[in-house]
Amino acid sequence: MDKPSLQIDIETMGSSTYLTPLGDIDLSKSTELRNALRPVLEAKPNSIIVDLSHVPYMDSSAIATLIEGLQLAKLSDIEFILCALTTGVQSIIELAKLDQIFTIHKSRDQSLGE
Amino acid sequence: MSSMSSQLSTSQCKLEFPTSPTWFRTLRQLITAASMQCGFFERDAGQIAMAVDEALTNIYRHGYHGSTEGRIRLTYKTEISPHPEICIEIEDDATQIDTERIQSRDLSDIKPGGLGVHLIQTVMDKAVWEKRPEGGMKLSMSKQATSQMSSVTQSKATSNG
Numbered sequence: 001m002d003k004p005s006l007q008i009d010i011e012t013m014g015s016s017t018y019l020t021p022l023g024d025i026d027l028s029k030s031t032e033l034r035n036a037l038r039p040v041l042e043a044k045p046n047s048i049i050v051d052l053s054h055v056p057y058m059d060s061s062a063i064a065t066l067i068e069g070l071q072l073a074k075l076s077d078i079e080f081i082l083c084a085l086t087t088g089v090q091s092i093i094e095l096a097k098l099d100q101i102f103t104i105h106k107s108r109d110q111s112l113g114e
Numbered sequence: 115m116s117s118m119s120s121q122l123s124t125s126q127c128k129l130e131f132p133t134s135p136t137w138f139r140t141l142r143q144l145i146t147a148a149s150m151q152c153g154f155f156e157r158d159a160g161q162i163a164m165a166v167d168e169a170l171t172n173i174y175r176h177g178y179h180g181s182t183e184g185r186i187r188l189t190y191k192t193e194i195s196p197h198p199e200i201c202i203e204i205e206d207d208a209t210q211i212d213t214e215r216i217q218s219r220d221l222s223d224i225k226p227g228g229l230g231v232h233l234i235q236t237v238m239d240k241a242v243w244e245k246r247p248e249g250g251m252k253l254s255m256s257k258q259a260t261s262q263m264s265s266v267t268q269s270k271a272t273s274n275g
Contacts (some may be wrong), residue, residue, distance in 0.1 A: 091164075
C-alpha cells in the first residue's frame with residue numbers, strides 16, 4: 001500500500017502564517033506536519049494559525065506534534081492558534097483535555113479578525 | 115470476512131494485516147462502519163475507531179519498534195440488541211510489555227506523547243492488556259451504547275411516538 005503524502009497549504013497574511021493541512025493526520029502523516037511547522041516557527045511570525053477545517057481525523061501523534069508546536073511557539077513568543085476544528089478533531093482534543101491548553105477559534109474568520 | 119447470524123443482530127469479522135501505518139486508516143473506516151451499523155452514533159463510532167487506531171499505533175511503535183514486517187490480528191463482534199455493543203480483540207506477536215507499564219499518564223503535565231492509553235481507556239468501557247502464552251500481546255476492548263449513544267434506541271423511541 002503506497003504511503004500518500006499530506007498536503008499542507010501555507011499562506012502568509014501580514015504578520016500571521018496560516019497552515020492548512022488537507023486530510024487525516026495519523027502516524028503515517030504527523031511527521032509531515034512537523035516538517036511543515038518547523039520552518040514556519042523559524043520564520044518567527046507574530047502568530048501561527050493551524051486551520052483544521054479539512055482534517056476529519058487526527059490521532060495522538062498529530063496531537064503530540066501540535067503540542068510541540070505550541071511549546072516551541074511559546075519559547076519564541078509566537079501566538080499559536082488552532083481554528084475551525086472538525087467534529088473528529090474536536091473530539092480528540094476534548095478527550096485529551098487540551099481544549100483549555102490550546103487557543104481555539106471557531107473559524108478562520110475569527111482568526112482573521114484579530 | 116464477516117458472518118451474520120440468522121437474526122441479523124450479531125456480526126463478526128476477523129482480519130490479519132501487516133504493521134504498516136498506512137493500513138490503519140482502512141481499519142478505522144471498517145470499525146467506524148461496523149460501530150454505526152450496530153447502532154452507535156457517528157461521533158461515538160469515530161471514537162471507537164480512534165481507540166483501535168491508538169492500539170495499533172502502540173503495537174507498531176512499542177511492540178514491533180517501528181517495523182512493518184510484523185502481523186496484527188483483529189477480531190470484532192457487534193451486537194445490536196439488547197443494546198448496541200462492540201467487542202474487539204487485537205493480538206500481535208511482538209515484544210511483550212509488562213502490563214503494569216501500560217497506563218495513562220498525568221494529563222496536567224502538558225507534553226507531547228503518551229496519550230494513546232488515556233484515549234483508549236477513556237473511550238472504551240473495558241480495555242484489558244495481557245501477555246499471550248505463545249508470545250506477543252492481546253488487547254480486549256468493549257463498549258456498549260447507552261440510550262443516549264444509540265441511534266437504534268433513538269429510532270425506536272421516535273417510531274413509538
